[in-house]
Amino acid sequence: MTINNKVTNLIITGVGGQGNVLAARLVASVLLEEGYEVTVGDVYGLTQRGGSVASHVRWREKGTLPPLVPSRSLDILVAFEPLEALRVLSRYGNEKTAAVVNETPIMPIGVQTGRFHYPNLAELQEGLDLLTEKLLMIKATAIARELKQLQALNMVMLGALAGSGFTAIKRENFTRILHSYVPKKFVDINRKAFEMGINASSLILEDYRRN
Amino acid sequence: MDIERTLLMGNEAIARGALEGGASYCTGYPGNPSSEIIGNLLLHKNKYELEVEWSVNEIVALEAAAAFSFAGLSALVAMKQNGINVCSDFLTTVCLNELKGGLLVVVCDDPGPLTSTNEEDSRHFAKIAQIPLLEPSTPQEAKDMTSWLLRLSQDMGVVCMLRSVSRLSHCRGGVKLGPIPQQVEEPFFDLQKPLVGLPQLVALNHQALLNKMRKIQNVFEHSAFNSYHGPSKARFLIIAGGLGALYAQEAVETLGLEAVVGVLKIGTLWPLPAAFITRHLYWAESVLFVEEVDPFIEDQVKVLYAEHTEEMGKIIFYGKNTGEVSGPNGPGVGEINADIVLEALRSIFNIEDASSYSSYSELSGKLTSSMLVPRELSFCRGCPHRASFFALNAALKLDGRDGFVIGDIGCYGLAAGETGFNQIKALHCMGSGMGNASGFSKLSSFGFNQPAVAVAGDSTFYHACLPALVNACFNNADVLFVILDNSITAMTGFQESPATPSDFSKENAPVIIENITRGMGVKTTVLDPLENIQEAIELIFNQLQEGGVKLVVFRRACATYEEKSLPVTSFARVEETKCVGESCGCDRFCIRVLGCPAVEYDYNKQKAYIIEDSCNGCGLCVKLCPKEAISLLEKGDMSCDY
Structure with missing residues (x-):
């Protein structure tokens, strides 16, 4: 049997408090169960205080990988915030990168206080489109709010990733291990959020195919 | 079939290693990137025969842990790189003892730094104290090395040290678990073997330690923590420690240099396995070093080479001393990564980097410069520090003497930026603001009249501020201290401090700040700055007009911590x-x-x-x-x- 030893590099980025660390753990656990060698690199510490956060998830069939994705080597980006998508792509993106990006911005403190301007959303999206081969913009915050559970944003985005087909990770493997990562009373809402994420990206993909 | 692997963070793996290595007592002080070690062990406290505690600072943590070792049980102490400075006074004396139980010091460095006020390389302390030092490359190794070092420490009777770095402590990977020993020795302190560091005994103990280190070096020569991957008799050798070994391996694979370049991974860093390294150096004509922060392995290997120059012939060394291994801020600054190793190999082997000139890079550069705004850190929603620094800012403006705030490490350190009205003008180590402020007040005899207000958090107050406070009283300083008491160690992930009440009724904290300070005779006022913002401004202003040592406690629970148990x-x-x-x-x-x-x-x-x-x-x-x-x-x- 031949080993497909290609490295896959995925980055989950967002703003501190959006739940990207848990999302990365879930992805990594599923990959580990599927038999891959997986490494997750997290930036920790000041993450609660509104800074940029990114979890690097890297895997292959054989051989331990270091925790950081080398520059320009990103295969898949999951961004919980559009400006953070640009930040990651500026260093790690390449012509082949596929991305799932939440549409809703979170204003940096420098924007709130008037020192900087958040880019025009249409222009930002256009920029992300230019920097990716495939781009799915997801209304993930709106979906999480519809569920009255803003914290479920990360599950919506994971669902969107699962629905995108950008990785070969099996959907049912996500839902199966969800219960060991979220408190019991939140399992149902997270599962629902995950499914709504799948639907959101499936709908966009269908649109693409039609046009 | 593989043994089942569990996804563990580096720090969780170290915690697991403590259990598998038979530690009976684990202590530490919170500090990124080390906090999850003790945090994780606290979760296991009741499942195993185990004592775990957040100590008040790192030297107390080490002294307490050493007691277990003196009585024949094993203990582990965890800290960030700054912590080893705090405990070094005890470390450099306890290392001379013949220990009964294992004693392992785990230090997590923060190259970069990602969350620190320096990027100190703690490995030098292994050399200073003459204690064995290991550094892991993966979470699996972090666990294995921890348990192995605890046993080595017990067997050889020496203090041992494990060095991790942020990226390893906080990365996750699959780990195969081992068994956790059940039986624990009966603790006993042998009165016939006193551990007294009298001057006349020091030389003998020092000699005994160095003898043991020679034996340990022999053990390291055959350690499975050191390995070689590559062609036999490689003429180009990379010598790497810690994550450097993985970055080096990835860079070699990316550039397709597997047939030419060998990677010598060194896990046992002090004492260095000299014979093992010499065997590989013998064939090498070029050597590249990859390690975090200082050229620690690099310098030692060069010493080794100096001792064997004749038999080895000419070797060209590439590394931090010569400048090939360098991040954007120069060699020896910042953390290493695969890009740095790739760049070094590309320049040495004359390989062009196609990606850096591509149209993609050009486009992303253009979009970045027009759209990418920074995301600076800010206080959380509802953070009481926002009110405290608003009050300090307003009061210092009212006072009008160009007063300023001096702080230290903690969430409130963010007040050096816009979120805290740019109030903090000096920030160094735990509790340093208090000592600085006392000193500033002494400048008055030289005509200086800018008031310097020191701030510190509750956890920091107990960790490092008490001597400075006593000093200010003892030496009649005119100074205002403000304790920002949010009743938790928030920055590092909400570890309890002596100010943490068990049920948020503010009276029952284990150690109450104002009881200590009033006992010292310091005029102390306690106020909730969020509820009483106008009073807080007036209070600070009034205190600035008075002489002597004054202390204000701004007490209000950390909003983010409180939200975990109380809904908004x-x-x-x-x-x-x-x-x-x-x-x-x-x-x-x-x-x-x-x-x-x-x-x-x-x-x-x-x-x-x-x-x-x-x-x-x-x-x-x-x-x-x-x-x-x-x-x-x-x-x-x-x-x-x-």
């Missing part, structure tokens, strides 16, 4: 008819000044608005809005208008 019940809302936007004269006070994550400005409507599910109802904007345009509402009657 209210939120603020801007009444659009009352908010007059830019024509207020306040110049958009609520957003410009407060910088709260929940308050934004609608430039079309020219009104401030509050993202209601981002607001925790602390009410600071309600109290400060000049037009009284903001009011608090109960969550229950929230008309959900998402």
Whole structure:
């Protein structure tokens, strides 16, 4: 049997408090169960205080990988915030990168206080489109709010990733291990959020195919 | 079939290693990137025969842990790189003892740094104290090395050290678990073997230690923690430690240099396995070093080479001393990564980097420069520090003598930036603000009249501020100390401090700050800055006009921690008819000044608005809005208008 030893590099980025660390753990656990060698690199510490956060998830069939994705080597980006998508792509993106990006911005403190301007959303999206081969913009915050559970944003985005087909990770493997990562009373809402994420990206993909 | 692997963070793996290595007592002081080690062990405290504690600082943590070792049980101490400085006074004396139980010091360095005020390389302490040092490359090794070192420490009777770095401590990977030993020795302190460091005994103990280190070096020569991957008799050798070994391996594979370049991974860093390295050096004509922060392995290998120059012939060394291994800020600065190793190999082997000149890089550069704004850190929603620094800022302005604030490490350190009104003007190590402020007050005899106010958190107060406070009293300083008591060690992930009450009724903290300071005779005032923002400003202003040592405790629970157990019940809302936007004269006070994550400005409507599910109802904007345009509402009657 031949080993497909290609490295896959995925980055989950967002703003501190959006739940990207848990999302990365879930992805990594599923990959580990599927038999891959997986490494997750997290930036920790000041993450609660509104800074940029990114979890690097890297895997292959054989051989331990270091925790950081080398520059320009990103295969898949999951961004919980559009400006953070640009930040990651500026260093790690390449012509082949596929991305799932939440549409809703979170204003940096420098924007709130008037020192900087958040880019025009249409222009930002256009920029992300230019920097990716495939781009799915997801209304993930709106979906999480519809569920009255803003914290479920990360599950919506994971669902969107699962629905995108950008990785070969099996959907049912996500839902199966969800219960060991979220408190019991939140399992149902997270599962629902995950499914709504799948639907959101499936709908966009269908649109693409039609046009 | 593989043994089942569990996904563990590096620090969780170290915690597991403590259990598998038979540690009976684990101590430490919180500090990124080390905090999850003790945090994780606390979760296991009741499952195993185990004592675990957050100690008040690192030297106390090491001294307490050493007691177990003296009585024949094993112990582990965890800290960040700054911690080894704090405990080094005890470390450099206890290392001379013949220990009965294992004693392992785990230090997590923060190259970069990602969350520190320096990027110190703690490995040098292994050399200073003459203790064995290992550094892992993966979470699996982090666990294996921890348990192995605990046993080595017990077998050889020496203190041992494990060095990790942020990226390893916080990365996750699959780990095969081992068994946890059940039986623990009966603890006993042998009165016939006193551990007394009298001068006349030191030389003998020092000699005994160095003898043991020679034996340990022999053990390291055959250690499975050292390995070689590559062609036999490689003429180009990479010598790497820690994550450097993985970065090196990846770079070699990426550039397709596997047939030419060998990677010598060194896990046992002190004493260095000299014979093992010499065997590989013998064939090498070029050597590249990859390790975090200082050229620690690099320098030692060069010493080794100096001892064997004749038999080895000429070797060209590439590394931090010669400048090939360098990040954007120069060699020896910042953390290493695969890009740095790739760049070094490309320049040595003359391989062009196609990606750096591509149209993609050009495009991303253009988009970045036009659109990418920084995301600076800010206090959380409802953070009491926002009120405390607002009060300090206002009071120092009223005072008008160019006063300033000196701080240290903790969430409140963010007050050096906009979120804390740029108040903190000096920030170094735990508790340093207090000592600095005492010294500033002594400048008055040289005509200096700028008031220096020191701030420190509750956890920091116990860790490092008590000597400075006594010093200020003893030497009659005129100084104002402000303790920002949020009753938890928040920055590092909400570890309990001696100020943490067991049930949020503020009376029952284990050690009460004002009882200590009043006992010292320091005039102490306690106030909730969020509830009493105007009084807080007046209090600081008034205290600045008085002589002697004064202390203010701004006490209010950390909002983010409190939210974990108490649901948010209210939120603020801007009444659009009352908010007059830019024509207020306040110049958009609520957003410009407060910088709260929940308050934004609608430039079309020219009104401030509050993202209601981002607001925790602390009410600071309600109290400060000049037009009284903001009011608090109960969550229950929230008309959900998402």
